Amino acid sequence: MKNGLKIESLTPALPHPMGKGETVSASWQVRDGQLLNTLLGKTNFSRAVPSLVKWERVGGFPLILFALICLTFNGFCADTEYKLVRIETLTNAVRVRLPLTDVTGKVRVKEKSSEGFGRPVAPSKVSLGKKHYLEWQIGYDLTNTNSPSVVPEIRFLRNGETKYGHELSKMVLEAVRLGLISTNQLVREIEALKKVQPSEFEENQTVQVEISTNNAADGFQSAIQRLPQFTKTTPHGWVQIQLKQKQRAVGYQAMVYVCLPMNEVLTPDGSPRKSGSARFKETVYYDFTRANAAFLLDIIHAFGIASQQHNEDVRKILGKILETAGR
Numbered sequence: 001m002k003n004g005l006k007i008e009s010l011t012p013a014l015p016h017p018m019g020k021g022e023t024v025s026a027s028w029q030v031r032d033g034q035l036l037n038t039l040l041g042k043t044n045f046s047r048a049v050p051s052l053v054k055w056e057r058v059g060g061f062p063l064i065l066f067a068l069i070c071l072t073f074n075g076f077c078a079d080t081e082y083k084l085v086r087i088e089t090l091t092n093a094v095r096v097r098l099p100l101t102d103v104t105g106k107v108r109v110k111e112k113s114s115e116g117f118g119r120p121v122a123p124s125k126v127s128l129g130k131k132h133y134l135e136w137q138i139g140y141d142l143t144n145t146n147s148p149s150v151v152p153e154i155r156f157l158r159n160g161e162t163k164y165g166h167e168l169s170k171m172v173l174e175a176v177r178l179g180l181i182s183t184n185q186l187v188r189e190i191e192a193l194k195k196v197q198p199s200e201f202e203e204n205q206t207v208q209v210e211i212s213t214n215n216a217a218d219g220f221q222s223a224i225q226r227l228p229q230f231t232k233t234t235p236h237g238w239v240q241i242q243l244k245q246k247q248r249a250v251g252y253q254a255m256v257y258v259c260l261p262m263n264e265v266l267t268p269d270g271s272p273r274k275s276g277s278a279r280f281k282e283t284v285y286y287d288f289t290r291a292n293a294a295f296l297l298d299i300i301h302a303f304g305i306a307s308q309q310h311n312e313d314v315r316k317i318l319g320k321i322l323e324t325a326g327r
């Protein structure tokens, strides 16, 4: 049939209950537009009583499919929510919630190493303790307001494109609102960042490539690239700028990572997390309080010296925070 789908698995309304072995044959048609309703399980059954056996065979399939789609969608939403870095404001602290087992995401668990780059570990297989830390590729902006960690009031332009403050921006705004950071400290930071010279941006540091003079076996020549890393250590964690090869362009980009020692992270009730491997989809918390608010300024400063673009963005964000917090 060209414009309709013929389904022969539903029976019309019966005048009496069906007995054992009794069968009724009938045909039932889905008109244009009804197919979607059928798939969504919204079919109006008031005029037809399904024969259970046949209904399960054909009509049950779309329902099972629908249930599977719902379950998958639910799982997808739960996963997206789990991976989110959430920021909440407590009476005396800005609390950050981080996923512990999103090993391919922005927050990774690493074991400390002497050269400072750290070794990634499988969080559910290793007892996480003093030797471990979370390496968080913190963000400060987004192109939309679709995240709970966005601050729509912090809106700025980058090369003509509108950006909204995100993560670090929200943490700093909330820290100013709580009085953990003063507006004077922000003004001083803006002034300091204005003075950074182009040659001082870490992104402009030279990358050394050592090429060995001897040709290696089979005609291959070895070369070693040395990528610089800059670390500011505080008693409560450290912030790193790592130069990395750009993924879609020539040159290097400065990546900023906030490193939080595992012995400083908390459980949902705010108590210190005990050593142990990560539970399935475990989240941990880190509090910025009066004791470590200066660490937030170090993170801002890291962006400000990482590249010209970050410097400009961060100064705009701090300016907006001063306007917003003053209201």
Ligand code: ADE
Pocket (backbone or CB within 6 Å): 137, 138, 139, 140, 141, 254, 255, 256, 257
């Ligand atoms: N842009 C936004 N967040 C960044 C980060 N952590 N490192 C480098 N560039 C970024």
